[in-house]
Amino acid sequence: MYKLILGLAGVCLLVALALMVSGNLPMAGPFLIAFFLAVSIGFRGYKNLKGFSYTVVIFAAVTTALYYPQYFVSAGDFKFSSLITPLIQLIMFGMGTSMSFDDFVGVIRMPKGVLIGVISHFIIMPSIGYLLASVSGLPPEIAAGIILIGCSPNGMASNVISYLAKANLALSITITAVSTMLAPFITPVLMKLLAGAFVEIDTLDMMIDIAKMVIIPIGAGLLFNKFLSGKAVWLDNLMPFVSMFGIAFIIVIITAAGRDSLLTIGPLLLGLVLIHNLSGYILGYWSGRLFRMNERDCRTMAIEVGMQNGGLASGIAKEMGKLATVGLAPAIFGPLMNITGSILASWWHSRMPKEEREAVTEMEYRRH
Numbered sequence: 001m002y003k004l005i006l007g008l009a010g011v012c013l014l015v016a017l018a019l020m021v022s023g024n025l026p027m028a029g030p031f032l033i034a035f036f037l038a039v040s041i042g043f044r045g046y047k048n049l050k051g052f053s054y055t056v057v058i059f060a061a062v063t064t065a066l067y068y069p070q071y072f073v074s075a076g077d078f079k080f081s082s083l084i085t086p087l088i089q090l091i092m093f094g095m096g097t098s099m100s101f102d103d104f105v106g107v108i109r110m111p112k113g114v115l116i117g118v119i120s121h122f123i124i125m126p127s128i129g130y131l132l133a134s135v136s137g138l139p140p141e142i143a144a145g146i147i148l149i150g151c152s153p154n155g156m157a158s159n160v161i162s163y164l165a166k167a168n169l170a171l172s173i174t175i176t177a178v179s180t181m182l183a184p185f186i187t188p189v190l191m192k193l194l195a196g197a198f199v200e201i202d203t204l205d206m207m208i209d210i211a212k213m214v215i216i217p218i219g220a221g222l223l224f225n226k227f228l229s230g231k232a233v234w235l236d237n238l239m240p241f242v243s244m245f246g247i248a249f250i251i252v253i254i255t256a257a258g259r260d261s262l263l264t265i266g267p268l269l270l271g272l273v274l275i276h277n278l279s280g281y282i283l284g285y286w287s288g289r290l291f292r293m294n295e296r297d298c299r300t301m302a303i304e305v306g307m308q309n310g311g312l313a314s315g316i317a318k319e320m321g322k323l324a325t326v327g328l329a330p331a332i333f334g335p336l337m338n339i340t341g342s343i344l345a346s347w348w349h350s351r352m353p354k355e356e357r358e359a360v361t362e363m364e365y366r367r368h
Contacts, residue, residue, distance in 0.1 A: 096221015
């Protein structure tokens with residue numbers, strides 16, 4: 001069945017390409033959307049591709065927003081952008097329910113790794129973002145979005161990728177927890193320093209906005225996990241799906257709002273965001289090597305530095321009142337990092353960390 005669905009996806013793509021070549025771009029929309037949806041379903045039938053299914057759904061959603069933006073901007077007098085902050089809070093609550101106070105105790109167990117990870121994250125990504133924004137030639141507010149995604153904390157996706165990449169999952173979770181809780185204080189200061197020349201930044205207002213989106217809902221999630229975990233199984237099972245839907249819907253709203261800008265500067269912005277993401281992986285990995293960390297921890301550094309919380313960055317852009325400009329880079333970064341992160345995880349998953357490989361070799365040598 002899955003092969004048949006992928007075959008159908010191929011037919012939809014061929015029809016879409018034929019329509020685009022013949023100049024019937026508007027007619028190609030439904031076939032492109034059908035292509036992405038069919039690929040997403042088809043991927044579910046293959047173990048190695050299953051992890052990409054959600055990302056392909058995002059592409060379908062973005063394509064829908066580009067072709068039919070009028071349906072995702074407002075309904076009557078109600079603007080869909082007003083849903084972004086509550087959705088971010090819901091996602092952060094879900095993040096809190098998947099964490100525990102033990103995650104913060106990890107700072108005591110692994111102080112070196114956590115310190116290097118958090119500092120590297122808040123130095124490398126903001127610096128690269130500022131450099132790319134400065135040389136991009138993009139309109140100031142759109143360029144500021146590149147800096148914003150760089151100044152944002154890690155997202156929960158980094159923990160999943162760390163697990164798949166055979167990295168240090170415990171260290172990954174602790175770095176994510178610490179960087180997220182520090183975001184209300186560090187992100188606004190970095191934005192003022194680095195993005196102040198591109199767009200007006202009210203540091204105090206941004207601190208309050210991020211605290212509302214991060215500290216309160218994550219705190220509530222932590223308390224829920226401590227006292228009610230396992231007692232509301234339906235909610236535990238529901239939250240991951242709510243988070244995935246929330247992120248997808250936020251990206252659709254931003255895409256619809258910034259459609260005209262995306263059609264003009266989309267390829268350039270995509271290229272810059274890709275450079276930003278890949279540079280984070282590379283420099284993050286070598287920051288671990290610089291401090292003589294083992295291979296498993298270096299993988300964790302790469303993932304924790306290179307992957308950002310695009311949803312939170314989008315929420316900040318919305319609170320700034322610049323969703324259609326500052327919010328574009330975060331909207332692109334999120335789906336893109338899931339693709340690159342999944343590829344990186346697959347590559348590392350098939351390669352045992354050096355230290356473990358040497359230990360296995362030594363055991364085999366002693367055995368013989």
